[in-house]
Amino acid sequence: MFSRVVRNSHAKAAGGGVQLDMRVAIALEVPLAMREAHEGQLKLAISRLTRIATLQNNSILAQGALFLVHGMADPENPRYKLEGRFCAKSFLELHVLGRSTHQCCASIRDGSCRHCNKMACPALHKRVFSLQISIDGASAAAHELLRRGARWEVMQQNLRFAAGLLEQGLIERLSLSFTVQAENFHEMGEGSLNATSIYFGKVANWGTFSPAEYAAKAVFLPDHPQHQAFLAAMADPRLRSPRVQRGNLLEFLPENSAVAA
Known part of the structure; x- marks a missing residue:
């Protein structure tokens, strides 16, 4: 049901029937691409996600989905294996010295x-x-x-x-x-x-x-x-x-x- 809703909405947008905000377009494109990937159409999904990730480079959703589908297409590539790569410690950043007039x-x-x-x-x-x-x-x-x-x-x-x-x-x-x-x-x-x-x-x-x-x-x-x-x-x-x-x-x-x- 969800897939049909996404596909129908996407078809209307692609046909020029509605004008979509970029955030809405991403919200439609990403689930559609993930559905394509689930169906085994990995090249089609990567192509769709590459386009949307280029148009909106700062979208964490689009970039993350593209990374995931690349990993599905190339499961043995260590680049897409994230286990053990992140440190649990928080990062501290010093912007301005405390109790100092220096900027x-x-x-x-x-x-x-x-x-x-x-x-x-x-x-x-x-x-x-x-x-x-x-x-x-x-x-x-x-x-x-x-x-x-x-x-x-x-x-x-x-x-x-x-x-x-x-x-x-x-x-x-x-x-x-x-x-x-x-x-x-x-x-x-x-x-x-x-x-x-x-x-x-x-x-x-x-x-x-x-x-x-x-x-x-x-x-x-x-x-x-x-x-x-x-x-x-x-x-x-x-x-x-x-x-x-x-x-x-x-x-x-x-x-x-x-x-x-």
Whole structure:
């Protein structure tokens, strides 16, 4: 009964009889795809879920369903086995130092440290364990394109300062994060800063981009015109460094993409 209701509603929407909010569309598409998967039509279900997950990248429902159906299609792939991967301990995040007038703990994460004189901030010393800085490019062109209003020379100065804190033992970890997209994937292996680690992950759409804009950025999608160039960039030996965390890009390493093919 439920399946018939979903199918009939979907047919009306597909025929242009009704206009659906994206959240309603997801609520219809996901159960329909799961029904298809249950019936053994895994390729059809994956195709449907891939489309909806691309249109609404921040939908946990769509992303989770796509992950589940991929696991049904490839049950021996360790990527889809989640047992033992999650730590039960809660995570603590320090945004601003307690009982301090300094506000730079929040802003230092984007490399700007704009709210205080970072060279004269003794309240920070020995009280910050780790710095995490988003840097979505290894050149002025990519950085200033993706970070509107940013200046590459200022970012470089602040990165050198952060690296100095690590070298002096004033912090224990310096982590960089790099959001991979069409504008910067070719720079993934260019980083030279002596950071503890650098994380690479897919660009996500949290409502910032239209579906068309996101599809143009999502170079990791198989039908993207630069997808083969992206796969070639993933083969860069510099991405094999122990400091590199490849996050949700692991499936695009040469050995993994070959198995998937």
